[in-house]
Amino acid sequence: MSREALQESLSAVMDNEADELELRRVLNALDDAETRATWSRYQIARAVMHKELLDPRLDLASAVSAALAGEEVPAKSTRGPWRTLGRLAVAASVTLAVLAGVRLYNQDDIVGAQLAQQSNQPGLVAPTAKGPAVLAGYTESSDQSTGPMANGVLQQGQSGWHDQRLPGYLRQHAQQAALKGTESALPYARAASLENR
Amino acid sequence: MRALPLLTLVLSGWWVLPAQADEAQDWLNRLGQAEQQQSFQGTFVYERNGSFSTHGIWHLVRDGKVRERLIQLDGSAQEVVRVDGHTQCVSGALVAGLGDMPDSHTRSLDPQTLKTWYDIAVVGKSRVAGRPAVVVSLTPRDQHRYGFELHLDRETGLPLKSLLLNDKGQLLERFQFTELNTTQPPEESQVQPSAECKPVVLLTNQAQPKVQALGAAVAQLWHSDWLPPGFELVSSTARVDPATKVEVSSLMYDDGLSRFSVFLEPLNGATVTDARAQLGPTVAVSRHLTTPGGDIMVTVVGEIPIGTAERVALSMRSGNAQAKQ
Numbered sequence: 001m002s003r004e005a006l007q008e009s010l011s012a013v014m015d016n017e018a019d020e021l022e023l024r025r026v027l028n029a030l031d032d033a034e035t036r037a038t039w040s041r042y043q044i045a046r047a048v049m050h051k052e053l054l055d056p057r058l059d060l061a062s063a064v065s066a067a068l069a070g071e072e073v074p075a076k077s078t079r080g081p082w083r084t085l086g087r088l089a090v091a092a093s094v095t096l097a098v099l100a101g102v103r104l105y106n107q108d109d110i111v112g113a114q115l116a117q118q119s120n121q122p123g124l125v126a127p128t129a130k131g132p133a134v135l136a137g138y139t140e141s142s143d144q145s146t147g148p149m150a151n152g153v154l155q156q157g158q159s160g161w162h163d164q165r166l167p168g169y170l171r172q173h174a175q176q177a178a179l180k181g182t183e184s185a186l187p188y189a190r191a192a193s194l195e196n197r
Numbered sequence: 198m199r200a201l202p203l204l205t206l207v208l209s210g211w212w213v214l215p216a217q218a219d220e221a222q223d224w225l226n227r228l229g230q231a232e233q234q235q236s237f238q239g240t241f242v243y244e245r246n247g248s249f250s251t252h253g254i255w256h257l258v259r260d261g262k263v264r265e266r267l268i269q270l271d272g273s274a275q276e277v278v279r280v281d282g283h284t285q286c287v288s289g290a291l292v293a294g295l296g297d298m299p300d301s302h303t304r305s306l307d308p309q310t311l312k313t314w315y316d317i318a319v320v321g322k323s324r325v326a327g328r329p330a331v332v333v334s335l336t337p338r339d340q341h342r343y344g345f346e347l348h349l350d351r352e353t354g355l356p357l358k359s360l361l362l363n364d365k366g367q368l369l370e371r372f373q374f375t376e377l378n379t380t381q382p383p384e385e386s387q388v389q390p391s392a393e394c395k396p397v398v399l400l401t402n403q404a405q406p407k408v409q410a411l412g413a414a415v416a417q418l419w420h421s422d423w424l425p426p427g428f429e430l431v432s433s434t435a436r437v438d439p440a441t442k443v444e445v446s447s448l449m450y451d452d453g454l455s456r457f458s459v460f461l462e463p464l465n466g467a468t469v470t471d472a473r474a475q476l477g478p479t480v481a482v483s484r485h486l487t488t489p490g491g492d493i494m495v496t497v498v499g500e501i502p503i504g505t506a507e508r509v510a511l512s513m514r515s516g517n518a519q520a521k522q
Contacts, residue, residue: 011504190478192250
């Protein structure tokens with residue numbers, strides 16, 4: 001149950017809809033490699049849906065953690081300008097880590113198909129992923145957890161499957177809703193707007 | 198003595214609150230009746246994240262028959278013609294490959310049921326399309342549905358504007374009339390489909406029982422261990438996707454205002470990861486389900502929060518509901 005709640009929080013954070021409690025929960029759980037793997041898989045799924053691209057190896061959280069860990073924690077007794085400077089230094093290195101992540105994100109302009117192809121290469125396996133156990137804890141089916149997919153990397157044809165189905169599903173839903181609905185014009189408008197892409 | 202004004206305030210509040218709730222319900226009742234009784238024509242805009250479109254609508258009520266034609270005015274001319282809630286024809290792009298649902302019974306807006314799940318109140322007045330309107334808000338009582346803000350025409354009760362809002366009050370979609378004429382009913386010719394509007398194949402009397410049986414079988418085959426409170430199964434269908442030749446079962450749930458569909462498609466050995474997408478108000482969540490009969494991809498599509506959709510997708514089970522109890 002707590003895993004489920006955590007996943008819900010994770011998705012909320014990803015959608016920028018998390019409240020403070022959820023954010024805290026996620027931040028606490030980010031030390032866990034499994035959670036980070038889930039996070040990166042969510043990101044990939046979303047990137048595919050949005051036709052965006054990202055590097056699955058990118059693990060911003062650990063980069064930020066590493067940056068923080070490498071930083072000297074200013075002693076509590078330190079007062080005055082040095083303490084502020086110390087804080088600034090931490091902030092600066094965190095910013096740097098984030099910026100580096102963003103740069104990496106934008107730099108990688110491989111197309112989705114290439115991403116999927118490359119996923120079969122062992123070189124792309126995310127360092128944080130733990131293999132089969134990760135997916136087993138996440139989805140209902142454990143038999144899917146072999147191969148690179150367990151690391152949150154896409155497999156060939158995966159995006160194609162959803163690309164093929166989702167528009168039809170959305171359309172069918174909208175049309176059926178239009179048939180059932182009392183507010184007749186609204187579901188029609190929703191259905192029509194799906195065709196305007 | 199000082200308590201006296203306070204007492205008056207409390208008392209008046211006690212009187213005002215139920216009165217307001219009743220008023221809001223009256224407005225919703227009027228809305229339900231208006232679409233069955235009022236002829237009108239006008240134009241409206243629809244806006245959601247990434248899409249803005251304008252549409253024309255002609256709504257003719259004559260001899261107890263409701264005829265309606267909608268057409269998109271910008272971009273592709275997407276058209277729908279309906280008679281008494283049954284789709285007669287749709288233009289090319291809108292063709293979904295589904296015939297008129299045999300078991301489609303239009304659920305009328307029922308404020309009594311709705312108020313169990315939504316807090317219904319008149320929250321003010323506004324002006325839309327040059328007409329005075331009453332603002333009725335439907336605030337969800339739990340996190341499993343979105344809120345609505347309806348601006349209803351003071352004169353006829355027709356919805357002039359409808360906003361869908363998430364739990365943070367963010368706007369997910371806007372439906373809004375820019376022009377509405379209720380005094381002059383549309384001409385017969387204006388509710389006639391154009392040549393581009395392709396007739397929807399209505400099921401013959403012979404095919405109907407078969408499709409109904411198929412739909413009923415779907416409802417027998419699948420159930421959800423968990424549903425957001427208030428949502429009920431309103432239809433179930435099974436259709437073969439013309440492109441993939443795979444039979445897709447679908448179940449539609451409804452709380453009287455919001456709807457979501459669950460699609461169940463056998464994967465036949467294909468390796469597909471879970472996915473989620475958000476398109477304006479509509480969310481889509483795909484999840485794997487392993488059944489004795491093979492792997493199934495469960496996809497929940499609807500105007501519900503993503504967390505709720507996720508939970509529904511996780512709760513789908515094969516076998517009928519009786520079996521689990």
